[in-house]
Amino acid sequence: MKFKSTKEAWEFWTYYGGRTGFDVRINYENKSKVDGVITSARYVCSNEGYRAIDKRDHNTKRPRAETRTGCKARIRITVDREVGDYSVYDLVLEHNHELQLPSTCHLMPSQRKISSLQAFEIETMDDSGIGPKAAHELASRQVGGSVNLGYTRRVLKNHLRTKRQRELMYGEAGNEATFEETFSTIRSKVHKQTWLNSIYKVKEKWAECYMRNVYTLGMRSTQLSESLNNDLKNHLKSDLDIIQFFNNLERVIKGKRDNELDAEYEARKKLPRIKMRVPILVQASKIYTPCIFEYFQNEYERSMAAYIKSSEHNEFIVAIEAPGEASTFEEECKVVGNYAEQQALCTCGQFERTGILCSHALKVLDVMNIKSLPKRYILKRWTREARVGAIEDCYGKIVV
Ligand SMILES: [Zn+2]
Ligand SMILES: [Zn+2]
Numbered sequence: 001m002k003f004k005s006t007k008e009a010w011e012f013w014t015y016y017g018g019r020t021g022f023d024v025r026i027n028y029e030n031k032s033k034v035d036g037v038i039t040s041a042r043y044v045c046s047n048e049g050y051r052a053i054d055k056r057d058h059n060t061k062r063p064r065a066e067t068r069t070g071c072k073a074r075i076r077i078t079v080d081r082e083v084g085d086y087s088v089y090d091l092v093l094e095h096n097h098e099l100q101l102p103s104t105c106h107l108m109p110s111q112r113k114i115s116s117l118q119a120f121e122i123e124t125m126d127d128s129g130i131g132p133k134a135a136h137e138l139a140s141r142q143v144g145g146s147v148n149l150g151y152t153r154r155v156l157k158n159h160l161r162t163k164r165q166r167e168l169m170y171g172e173a174g175n176e177a178t179f180e181e182t183f184s185t186i187r188s189k190v191h192k193q194t195w196l197n198s199i200y201k202v203k204e205k206w207a208e209c210y211m212r213n214v215y216t217l218g219m220r221s222t223q224l225s226e227s228l229n230n231d232l233k234n235h236l237k238s239d240l241d242i243i244q245f246f247n248n249l250e251r252v253i254k255g256k257r258d259n260e261l262d263a264e265y266e267a268r269k270k271l272p273r274i275k276m277r278v279p280i281l282v283q284a285s286k287i288y289t290p291c292i293f294e295y296f297q298n299e300y301e302r303s304m305a306a307y308i309k310s311s312e313h314n315e316f317i318v319a320i321e322a323p324g325e326a327s328t329f330e331e332e333c334k335v336v337g338n339y340a341e342q343q344a345l346c347t348c349g350q351f352e353r354t355g356i357l358c359s360h361a362l363k364v365l366d367v368m369n370i371k372s373l374p375k376r377y378i379l380k381r382w383t384r385e386a387r388v389g390a391i392e393d394c395y396g397k398i399v400v
Helices: 006-020 116-127 132-142 153-169 176-210 223-235 242-269 279-287 290-303 350-354 359-367
Strands: 024-031 038-045 074-079 086-092 306-312 315-320 333-338 343-346
Touching: 006 024, 006 038, 006 074, 116 132, 116 153, 132 153, 132 242, 279 290, 290 359, 306 359, 315 359, 333 359, 343 359
Parallel strands: none
Antiparallel strands: 024 038, 038 074, 074 086, 306 315, 315 333, 333 343
């Protein structure tokens, strides 16, 4: 296999990555000091190597997700001085991590590009007052779907942000009056928000008791309908005819599917950060989506601060010690443990509400020497495989 130039080799590697489902990176390009010709180069999978320890890690609440797995997939090329082309002398095609799906490949940074024509279109739409969401939808439609577009809504937003920064730099942002106007609108918006928040805090005090045993998957009661109402309101007006109605409904659904693909892509790209290599966390990191794992890990961490206040037969009174305050405790909960059934039922009702075990139940499972997550507590909808297939536990047994 030969390439005319390093550019051609790099484009090939990028294209191959896009078809196969991995992201690419330039590892090095060696330039001759004499004539500036690139004599050799190595292009790798973006999971190559390991990230150096982040100095901010100990004090950041949400550290950057781990994406490096030390993957060995690579292509190395060297120049043939006489002909001037490049030949491949080292090629590794195996990966040590999950690859992207054909449906999520287009979300990888190496595959997302805004051409200068597209950039022009985006900026024109922005200047005509078309929002980024509508602009992205219009552009997707023109090419028969977002998969063919080559850039995501996020990339489009970033592009517009850069454009604005550029404009600010050249002083095109308008005169003083517009600035004043914008500023006061923003200020009034912020003001409203604080008022809303204070009202919400009052409501929060009593709403909790009513919602104790309701299975809501952790959503606020109206969250789902609010967001759907909002979406529908944006697209549906009472004067639409039936055809327009269905076309618009389809648009709403398409938007939701794009969001789902985005989440699928993120789950494949980012490795969860396990704070302690204990069996239950390792297991949870493999089955849960990154976001749910984070939540679960947080509960596990809280369970480390749990006290068994008293126990009788299989009933445990559990309380969590408040962080930083010795012998101050949160509200006590009663947990009924059952080893034979691999069960821990807590009165706080978190599992029934959200589908994720609470710190109290986790403490009791641990006391009962149950060191991995019982099958009954793995809800398929929170797992990486929620969309397809079966889930295996840490012993390779299919559990859901
Ligand atoms: Zn790889
Ligand atoms: Zn509980």
